[in-house]
């Protein structure tokens with residue numbers, strides 16, 4: 001028998017090589033190459049595979065009499081009903097306005113973050129309108145049933161939710177073709193396998209080929225498919241580039257395991273804007289939608305604590321008002337500690353340097369900590385001014401009026417730079433009852449019923465936020 005040939009496939013970009021490398025020559029990531037056996041029954045596998053999901057037999061096709069299938073653009077009808085609500089407004093928002101018929105959505109996230117809970121919740125809301133198939137390749141049907149009871153799905157309601165506990169791709173494809181549900185969930189793609197492919201489930205080839213076969217069926221039968229993909233330690237779905245190219249929409253479900261809020265973020269969307277976020281809260285009965293996320297990330301407004309500042313971060317087109325806290329205190333180490341939660345450490349260090357050099361706050365002998373409420377990741381430059389003021393307030397042991405928001409990017413020269421979407425941020429702050437906004441020198445389009453203080457330097461912002469009493 002001929003010796004089985006192997007190849008080395010990158011977990012990250014999906015490229016394959018005849019030899020092992022520590023660093024992938026394709027995408028330059030380290031330690032992502034995995035050994036895989038090249039299928040020996042290539043011809044059979046490819047023939048079977050080519051027919052998977054096409055519903056055709058492998059009989060020879062003569063090139064004559066092949067019907068022409070292409071249409072002119074004007075012949076294609078624009079289907080106004082193509083989008084349907086998922087039942088979760090937050091999910092609809094990240095999808096760009098609802099589920100597009102026949103679209104492929106990849107939902108990535110760390111294990112245990114709540115992907116299965118989200119999709120079972122969605123299936124629960126959808127099933128009363130049309131048949132929905134939930135393929136639980138990771139859990140048994142009983143486990144899913146238990147979860148559904150926890151989510152409060154009643155027996156009568158579950159009539160049109162079909163569960164399939166199966167890991168074999170061919171069975172899943174057959175079921176999709178016979179049931180023809182409007183929406184199907186594959187939980188997860190890493191647990192599915194195509195038996196004719198000589199590679200382990202979860203390997204790049206399996207994930208790629210299974211997705212391709214599912215895509216063919218979904219597009220042909222007009223099924224909207226939600227595919228769950230686990231994120232690896234490096235923060236990428238196995239074979240992410242390959243999968244991200246294939247699917248229409250890529251959503252990431254993220255959050256801190258110790259906090260209850262969860263963010264659903266769109267990183268690719270053929271039918272809508274990217275970087276849009278949906279906010280959920282994990283409670284004991286599944287996921288609850290949070291339509292006003294600012295309330296989740298604001299502390300107690302009546303209590304003012306030294307070192308606290310409020311900012312307005314923008315996630316996609318969604319402004320979120322978040323409370324930031326900073327603490328500076330004399331260090332007992334040879335080099336002072338700088339720690340952040342939810343704020344980018346490098347930007348924090350840069351802001352500390354600006355405060356020291358341009359404002360003259362001596363921070364080099366002080367430990368400095370900064371955190372956003374709930375650990376929400378606020379990585380955009382518009383939060384700089386809030387961080388700077390929180391540090392200055394902590395240093396002076398003073399409080400910023402809790403009804404003031406700070407918006408602005410801090411430059412290395414100590415200047416306050418303009419930020420995108422200023423009006424959107426101000427509108428959100430006004431809606432929440434903030435009375436004063438310290439902002440970069442930019443034109444504000446509307447009167448929001450707030451005092452607007454424009455500043456060009458960090459020092460001016462400090463004077464405005466921490467007036468001497």
Ligand code: TYD
Pocket residue numbers: 109110111112113114115116117118147150151282283284285286287
């Ligand atoms: P799960 O959806 O299984 O995560 P994933 O599919 O992303 O791996 O979520 C599991 C976590 O969610 C688990 O830690 C328990 C928690 N959870 C709740 O807090 N409330 C609930 O109602 C449910 C169903 C789960």
Ligand code: MG
Pocket residue numbers: 112115116117138187
């Ligand atoms: Mg799961």
